[in-house]
Amino acid sequence: MSVNAPTLLWFRLDLRLDDNPAMQAAIARGKPIIPVFIYDEDKDWPLGGATRWWLHHALADLQEQLSCHGLKLVLQSGDSAEVISDLVEKHEIGAVFWNRCYEPRTIARDSAIKQQLKSQTIEVESFNTSLLFEPWEIKNKTGNPFRVFTPFWKHCLAKSFPKTINCDLGATKVPRAWPDSEILDDWKLLPRISWDAEFYKFWKPTRKAGLNRLRQFVKDAVHDYGNGRDRPDWDGTSCLSPYLHFGQIGPREIYEALLGKVDLTKGGPRQYLSEIGWREFSYHILYHFPSVPTEPLRPEFEHFPWEPDDQLLKAWQKGQTGYPLVDAGMRQLYAIGWMHNRVRMNAGSILVKHLLQPWQDGARWFWDTLVDADLASNTQGWQWTAGCGADGAPYFRVFNPVLQGQRFDTEGDYVRRWVPELAKLPSQYIHQPWEAPDSVLAAADVKLCKTYPLPVVEHQQGRRRALDAYEKLKFFHKDKK
DNA sequence: GCTCATTTGAC
DNA sequence: TCAAATGAG
Numbered sequence: 001m002s003v004n005a006p007t008l009l010w011f012r013l014d015l016r017l018d019d020n021p022a023m024q025a026a027i028a029r030g031k032p033i034i035p036v037f038i039y040d041e042d043k044d045w046p047l048g049g050a051t052r053w054w055l056h057h058a059l060a061d062l063q064e065q066l067s068c069h070g071l072k073l074v075l076q077s078g079d080s081a082e083v084i085s086d087l088v089e090k091h092e093i094g095a096v097f098w099n100r101c102y103e104p105r106t107i108a109r110d111s112a113i114k115q116q117l118k119s120q121t122i123e124v125e126s127f128n129t130s131l132l133f134e135p136w137e138i139k140n141k142t143g144n145p146f147r148v149f150t151p152f153w154k155h156c157l158a159k160s161f162p163k164t165i166n167c168d169l170g171a172t173k174v175p176r177a178w179p180d181s182e183i184l185d186d187w188k189l190l191p192r193i194s195w196d197a198e199f200y201k202f203w204k205p206t207r208k209a210g211l212n213r214l215r216q217f218v219k220d221a222v223h224d225y226g227n228g229r230d231r232p233d234w235d236g237t238s239c240l241s242p243y244l245h246f247g248q249i250g251p252r253e254i255y256e257a258l259l260g261k262v263d264l265t266k267g268g269p270r271q272y273l274s275e276i277g278w279r280e281f282s283y284h285i286l287y288h289f290p291s292v293p294t295e296p297l298r299p300e301f302e303h304f305p306w307e308p309d310d311q312l313l314k315a316w317q318k319g320q321t322g323y324p325l326v327d328a329g330m331r332q333l334y335a336i337g338w339m340h341n342r343v344r345m346n347a348g349s350i351l352v353k354h355l356l357q358p359w360q361d362g363a364r365w366f367w368d369t370l371v372d373a374d375l376a377s378n379t380q381g382w383q384w385t386a387g388c389g390a391d392g393a394p395y396f397r398v399f400n401p402v403l404q405g406q407r408f409d410t411e412g413d414y415v416r417r418w419v420p421e422l423a424k425l426p427s428q429y430i431h432q433p434w435e436a437p438d439s440v441l442a443a444a445d446v447k448l449c450k451t452y453p454l455p456v457v458e459h460q461q462g463r464r465r466a467l468d469a470y471e472k473l474k475f476f477h478k479d480k481k
Numbered sequence: 482g483c484t485c486a487t488t489t490g491a492c
Numbered sequence: 493t494c495a496a497a498t499g500a501g
Contacts, residue, residue, distance in 0.1 A: 141501060148499050150487060230489075271488090278488080345489065384488085396495065397490050404490090463492095 005094025006032040006175050008087060011073070012106075014099040014129050014247035015058045016207050017065050019164040021127035022097040027168050029095055029123075032175035035066055036087065039077040039187055042105060045293070045375060047189075048368035050337035051245075053196055056189035057205040058246045063184070065207070070174045075182040081113050088122060091179055095123035099247070102135065102283050103375050104290035132161060132251050132280055135287030145288035147297075149391045152284065153277040164252045202336040203242070203371065210243035218257050225268030229275075232329070232340035233414040238272070239338070241372035244279070251276055282380035285390045293379045294360060296388035304388070305469050307356040315456055316351050317365055319419070322455035324431050325405035326350050328418035335418070337371035342408050348385035349399040354462030356469065359386035387470070395470040398463045405431030421451045 007026040017023055026033045037059060041047065047055065063073045076083045087093060096117055101110070110126065117124040128134060133156055138146065146152035190196070203209075217238045221228050228236020243249040254276060262269040289297055296302060315321055319330035329343030339347065344366075351362045363382040367373045383389020409415060412430030416423040422430055424444035429436035433446055434454055441448065448454055457465075 140499085146500085148487075151500055274488080342489075391487085391499090394487095394490095394496070399489095400491065 002092055002094075004031055005092050006034050008084070008091075008093045008096040009033050009035045010084070010096060010098035011035060011037045011062065012098060012247075013101050013245065014250075015062045016248050016250070017062075017069075017169060018167055019129060019250050019253050020099065020167055021129055021165045022099045022125075023169075024165050024167045025097050025125060025127065026095075027171050030173065031094060032173045033071060034074060034087070034091065034093070034175055034179060035071055036074040036076060036083075036179075037062075038080050038083045039075070039182075040080045040083070042103075044105065045103075045367065048370070048373055049191060049195075050199075050369050050371045051373050052189040053191065053199060053337070054203075054205050054242055054246060054371045056184065056187070058248055059184055061206040061208075061248075069169055069172045071172060072178055072181065074179050075184060075187070076179075077182060077187065080109060081116065084113060085116065087179055088117070088120070091175075091177075093122065095125075097124070098126050099129040100126045102130070102287055104286070104293075107287075129165070129250050129252075130247060131283055132156070132255065132276070133159065135284045138284060145284060146281070147285075147390045149278065149281050152281050153274055156277060156280065161255050162252050164250070164256055198335045199337055199371070202338070205242065205248075205371075207243070207248040210240060210249045213239060213243070214249060214254060214257050218261055221268075222258070222262055222272050223268050225272045228268070229271070230342050230408050232325075232343050233409045233411065233417075237341065241374070241377075242338070245372050245374045245377075251279070278380070279377055281390075282374075282376040285380060286376040289390075292383060292389065293363070293375055296359075296386070297383055297390055298388045300473055301386070301388035304473055305356070306358045308358060308361070309355070312355045312456060313351075313357055313361055313365075315453075316347075316355065316357070316362075320453050320456075321350060321355075322434075322453040323350060323401040323405075324412075324415040324419055324422055324433065325401050325409060328409075328415045331418045333366075333369050337369060339370070340414075342404075343414075344381065345385060346399050346401050346404050348382060350401060350462075352382075352386045353398050353466035354457045354459070356465065359383065359388070396467060398466055400459060400463075402432045402459065419452070422446060 007029050009022060009026045014020060066073050084096065114124050138152065138155060140146050140151065221236050225236065228234055240249060258264060258269060264270055264273050286292060316330065319327035321327055325343060326347045329339045329347045333339040348362055351357045352359050359382045363378055366378055380389060387395045412427045415430050422433060425433060425436065425446060426440065429440060433452060434448060446452055
């Protein structure tokens with residue numbers, strides 16, 4: 001091996017140069033650095049349209065940042081193990097560093113790659129930059145993983161939080177010869193039909209924009225996060241989820257941005273930090289129970305009497321359920337690749353409870369359409385909604401989308417923004433157009449069943465049916481025992 | 482085994 | 493006020 005055997009720096013869901021321990025290790029090694037990103041499509045969870053869009057821009061942004069230090073981002077597509085072994089051989093790589101991912105298949109793949117490289121006596125090391133705490137570090141007193149959020153997070157809060165990693169980017173060394181790179185545009189991550197126009201209005205998928213958003217959020221919204229996070233008609237959430245997913249911003253950076261500026265022990269800031277905690281918890285669960293993306297964590301739910309129905313699923317996907325709050329959310333999702341969390345809970349609840357559609361179908365749709373589609377968080381969210389996961393909502397809690405709308409979108413501005421055919425309805429009726437007198441409907445140009453549907457399932461009836469289904473499950477469970 | 486506590490609600 | 497299962501200690 002030559003004395004200057006370069007370091008291969010393998011980028012994955014850590015698309016930033018700061019607070020990047022693999023990067024810092026590569027710099028510290030003192031050899032030329034070859035950054036690479038491998039487009040290796042997962043067979044079970046291929047990237048959805050929205051995440052492909054985000055990834056394209058995140059990679060372009062990373063290319064630009066690397067070029068400031070004379071570095072390139074080598075793009076290769078194909079099987080990760082093959083691409084890496086090919087690069088290692090052709091470019092006499094001396095070390096391979098990366099930051100860890102935690103999806104079950106990725107763990108298996110990366111472990112195999114690590115072993116292979118070790119057997120070739122190549123230096124190889126992986127690091128943590130995506131989580132505050134490694135999933136295997138957190139255990140309850142019996143040595144088992146937590147299954148309930150509150151004790152999990154209390155346990156975490158009692159530990160000292162990790163600091164960001166300083167990267168000495170001025171000290172990077174550039175290789176004499178660069179490996180061939182594919183062209184980002186050739187990966188065709190951007191949509192062919194331009195359905196993404198609204199994406200550009202709402203998002204700036206660069207690290208710098210994410211940092212700006214973070215700074216703004218810490219300055220303004222985090223103080224009233226307790227109320228703001230529940231209002232889809234306000235701008236009260238951080239909107240950092242896609243940046244977090246792709247690692248353009250890390251949780252350590254968020255923690256540090258809050259530290260010293262706000263009191264993290266109470267109020268909005270404490271609540272916001274606990275949302276970062278839910279992200280940690282989701283990864284904890286995914287790591288310890290790797291089948292959760294497709295299987296309910298509570299085994300009795302395998303026998304839940306779902307009633308899969310393509311028409312109902314499609315009505316939900318298109319935002320045609322007849323419940324304005326839910327439809328607004330589903331259309332917001334399709335338009336900008338994101339939905340307010342309060343509305344995600346309501347949209348999920350309607351699909352799973354009122355419509356009796358399997359939560360996995362909802363999770364798949366979210367996976368395809370969300371810019372922040374994240375296996376751990378998406379899975380956790382849907383299992384929570386369906387009541388079949390860790391720390392799930394009690395089954396008898398069925399959201400009433402009308403009351404939720406009236407409570408959290410009080411004037412109906414959110415509905416007006418995303419369901420324009422209801423825009424002229426007065427606030428009193430906007431969450432329940434079927435209750436409006438004919439004269440009000442006429443004045444608002446709403447023709448029920450024509451311009452906007454009646455609820456696909458009436459609330460009381462849907463609620464009753466869901467509760468009955470859960471009730472059956474309970475008996476089945478007791479019989480088995 | 483006993484006690485304590487529990488993200489997001491509404492009939 | 494209600495509900496009530498279950499994890500954690």
